[in-house]
Amino acid sequence: MTPLIDTHGRQIRYVRISITDRCNLRCRYCMPASGVEWIPHEKIMRYEEYLRILGICVNRGMEKVRITGGEPLLRKGLVEFVRSVSLLKGIRDLSLTTNGVLLPSMASELKQAGLNRLNISLDTLDREKFIHITQVNAFDRVIAGIRAAADAGFAPIKINVVAIRGVNDGEIPAFASLTRQYDAEVRFIELMPMGCASRFGSPEIIRAPEIRRIIEASLGALEEVEYGGGPARVYRLAGAKGLIGLIGALSEHDFCGKCNRIRITASGRLRPCLFSDSEVDLLGPMRRGITDAELEALIEEGVEMKGLRHGICAGRPPGMDPDSTTTMNVLGG
Ligand code: SAM
Ligand code: SF4
Numbered sequence: 001m002t003p004l005i006d007t008h009g010r011q012i013r014y015v016r017i018s019i020t021d022r023c024n025l026r027c028r029y030c031m032p033a034s035g036v037e038w039i040p041h042e043k044i045m046r047y048e049e050y051l052r053i054l055g056i057c058v059n060r061g062m063e064k065v066r067i068t069g070g071e072p073l074l075r076k077g078l079v080e081f082v083r084s085v086s087l088l089k090g091i092r093d094l095s096l097t098t099n100g101v102l103l104p105s106m107a108s109e110l111k112q113a114g115l116n117r118l119n120i121s122l123d124t125l126d127r128e129k130f131i132h133i134t135q136v137n138a139f140d141r142v143i144a145g146i147r148a149a150a151d152a153g154f155a156p157i158k159i160n161v162v163a164i165r166g167v168n169d170g171e172i173p174a175f176a177s178l179t180r181q182y183d184a185e186v187r188f189i190e191l192m193p194m195g196c197a198s199r200f201g202s203p204e205i206i207r208a209p210e211i212r213r214i215i216e217a218s219l220g221a222l223e224e225v226e227y228g229g230g231p232a233r234v235y236r237l238a239g240a241k242g243l244i245g246l247i248g249a250l251s252e253h254d255f256c257g258k259c260n261r262i263r264i265t266a267s268g269r270l271r272p273c274l275f276s277d278s279e280v281d282l283l284g285p286m287r288r289g290i291t292d293a294e295l296e297a298l299i300e301e302g303v304e305m306k307g308l309r310h311g312i313c314a315g316r317p318p319g320m321d322p323d324s325t326t327t328m329n330v331l332g333g
Contacts, residue, residue, distance in 0.1 A: 003061040004299070006272075006306040013063045014261035017050055019078070020070040021266045021329045025099050026135040027123075029162060029197040030328045045268040045283055047081045051088075053264060053282060056296050058090035066095045070266065070329045073102040079113045086114025095119065097160070101138045103145030107152040118149050119158040119187075124168050125175070133167065156242060158185045163206040172211060173218040179242030187232055187245035194275065194328070208233070208248030215244065231259075249275075262302060270302035278305050 004012040021039050023031065054065065065085055072078060086094050095117035096110070103120070110118075122142055124130050130139035149157050161168070161175050175186050188211045191197055191204060206214075212235070216222055222235035225243060232245035263271040268283025280302035286295060 001061055004303050006303050008308050010260055012260055012262055012303050015057055015062055016066045016068055017264045018068050018266045019072050020075045022074050023071040023329055024101055027133055039267050044266050049286055051084055054088055058088050064093040065091055068097040071099055072096055073098050073106055079109050082110055082115050083113040100142040100145035104148045107148040111152040118154045119160050120146055121160040123162050125171055156183045156185050158187055160187050160189055162189045162191055163211055164191050165204045165206050169206055172214045176215045176219055176244050179244055180240045183241045185243040185245055187247055189247045190250050192249050207251040208246040211246055272302055272306035
């Protein structure tokens with residue numbers, strides 16, 4: 001096996017695939033307020049096309065796959081797709097990020113199909129505020145979804161919280177203190193000023209060190225925990241069952257140097273970095289009939305484009321056009 005190694009010596013082991021741009025929520029920082037222009041169905045990758053790409057990736061040492069979207073649970077045939085990915089030889093970790101709305105009826109079958117881990121996004125513990133953020137009255141379904149996931153045996157569940165000043169900053173201690181009671185990982189994510197979120201200014205962005213200070217001021221010292229190389233710095237409150245992750249995409253970009261991931265968008269483009277606008281189209285050439293060896297060469301080309309640090313660190317603005325393909329529902333976050 002020849003590993004996929006980028007020009008900075010990093011072996012690529014992790015691929016995030018966005019399987020749809022559709023969503024049943026309208027989070028204000030993710031979806032354009034003006035209405036969404038969906039990718040036409042025929043331009044969205046088919047499951048067998050993802051599987052063809054993944055087959056090549058695992059032959060080159062890829063071990064971790066995360067399924068995301070848009071809202072991945074909306075796509076028909078997901079459970080069977082999860083089963084097929086989990087059966088690929090070499091996959092050690094198959095995870096999925098969801099808003100949780102459809103989990104009450106799907107958590108158990110996803111677990112049985114071979115899904116290892118779940119991240120569920122929830123930015124508030126307040127029903128009214130949930131409606132304000134997501135523009136949909138679905139708070140109770142998400143809470144039921146989290147329960148269903150725990151009942152199905154997903155452990156530990158990760159809860160993704162995008163921290164936004166003036167919206168949910170007052171709830172940071174309440175989210176963090178959930179880890180005292182539950183074996184969950186609550187992950188606070190800095191709002192990334194790209195796509196639709198570019199209309200949020202820097203006053204709304206709460207950087208990871210400030211989140212840490214807010215937690216410590218009300219709940220006591222956080223102890224840093226050794227944790228496997230992802231973008232989160234992980235902490236524990238004294239005596240807590242669960243963990244607290246801080247994802248400082250803007251403020252703590254030392255993880256760029258260790259980044260081992262690539263992304264495939266819902267429209268079949270390989271993105272070497274979430275914040276870079278460079279992409280390699282895989283879908284067009286696949287549909288024009290390229291061979292596996294040619295597809296592998298395109299994947300290598302995408303990996304070689306991976307920069308050492310992301311554009312935000314380099315002072316280059318990320319995609320700011322709310323209608324561009326940089327919207328998170330296309331990229332997968
Ligand atoms: N719909 C699923 C969900 O919400 O979990 C999966 C896709 S969503 C794009 C993946 C993650 O990206 C979510 O946790 C979401 O909160 C996060 N996200 C979206 N836009 C973001 C932004 N501008 N800054 C930071 N995180 C963002
Ligand atoms: Fe949908 Fe997830 Fe974007 Fe919210 S963050 S609009 S749930 S894709």
